[in-house]
Amino acid sequence: MNQTSPGPQTGADLHYQQALAQGQFLIQRCGACSHAVFYPRMICPHCGSDKLAWEAPSGRGTVYSTTVVRRKPEAGGDYNVALIDLEEGVRLMSRVDDVAPDAVRIGMAVQAKVLAREGGSLLVFVAQGGRA
């Protein structure tokens, strides 16, 4: 007996990247256990089900941890790398863009923003209520 669903038309990674290229940030949610899932996967890492559906998250999140990568000014200067917890309950790596790299604080409320750039779109975050 076949217990699995017919399966998607493309892999989860390509689906995600194609949506991001259109300016849309998507996460997955498991139809079996209801957990939100990120990064994009083929089965739910919580329960093993392959019933993962795409949804647009609120984009609201909180900085879980942050670091400043030190780089010489001539190479572009210091930059931020942060882990963000989305209110849907998933964590991802990104950066906070509209404040100085060393002004990013754990616990800071942030909002997702899809940045169009050369070589593909990038998901970044900005301070909630801050400049977009």
Place this chain on the structure above:
Amino acid sequence: MNLKDLRGTAAIVGVGHAGLGQANGFTEMEILVQAAHRAVADAGLTMQDIDGICTASVAATMWSMPVIEHLGIRPTFIDSTMLGGSSFVAHLMPAIHALATGQCNAVLVCYGSTQRTSTLSRAEIGRVRKNFDPQPYETPYDPLSPLSSYALAAARHMHQYGTKREQLAEVALAASKWAQLNPEAQRRNPITLDEILASPMVSDPLTVRDCCLVTDGAGAYVLVRADRARQLPNKPVYVLGNATAVWNRQVSSMHDLTITAAEESGRRAFDMAGVKRSDIDVVELYDAFTINPILFLEDLGFCEKGEGGAFVSGGRIAPGGDFPMNTNGGGLCCVHPGMYGIFITIEAVRQLRGDCGERQVKDAQLALVHGNGGTLSSQSTAILGTADTL
């Protein structure tokens, strides 16, 4: 059969290393083979006695094959499981199984790297890895790999538990003091806590002195069944427990950046060994970064979660302290050729043999070795003991 039945059934009987620091003019295979040759000789065996091999490489995916070829052996047991720096601690358990079943009789565990003197730069290796080992949900943000992942863990630990940079620096200071007692250590110049704190920041809150060395080096050890070990020249160092745990690859996939899979590997290794934390005489923890031992001391149960910073302070883990840790000077000050797990194992064996000279921990009978790999991704714990602990 129970895992506890394997307690003490195998022993490390030979250790060797080569090319520590800068192995100018040598390939990584050549120093690996030198280390292997020395470990086999130290065991009182010949290369023809070796019929089991465990090895792994940072770069070569089929590494066991050229190693077998170069050594000229015909092993009946081969394990090339690659878990990053913890691999050579994690190789213990499959080797013990293979010895117990009679699949083989003498296992050589070996590693070598000329990362320091290689013409292939770390940046170049990084670029290759982006294709061969993709992490498309982290790489676009250019975290220093692996440094920034550990920096994120340190920042979170500081936020959550009030851990201070001074406490991270205590780990680096103790490593420096141990290294000054070890003629083989690569970074032996004295340094003060203030100098460590004032060293250049790389990925906040970690400075260059919070980071391990980048050196060349090769190490090897030989494992045989306990009955045979007793007939060989060295004092056998028995493997009482070993367990490995992996919960994630990427730091962004960790559920809690302050809790590593060492919690599981440690619990399972202690269960197998049947010893208490307070019985351990010497501890060798993989200190790629200063936050690592703080996390591992907590996860392995030597202190409560969040108390690691206080635990390492006041010289407790330094020479003369009541908790001898990373007695060779660690990855921070002794040697760190890409993957360091083989060297913590070798140091624990030497401590239990009583071979450590100025840095010898008096009457050491029980040692804990803890390897880490990736970005806090793989954790392997081993508990080693002398004949008195069987």
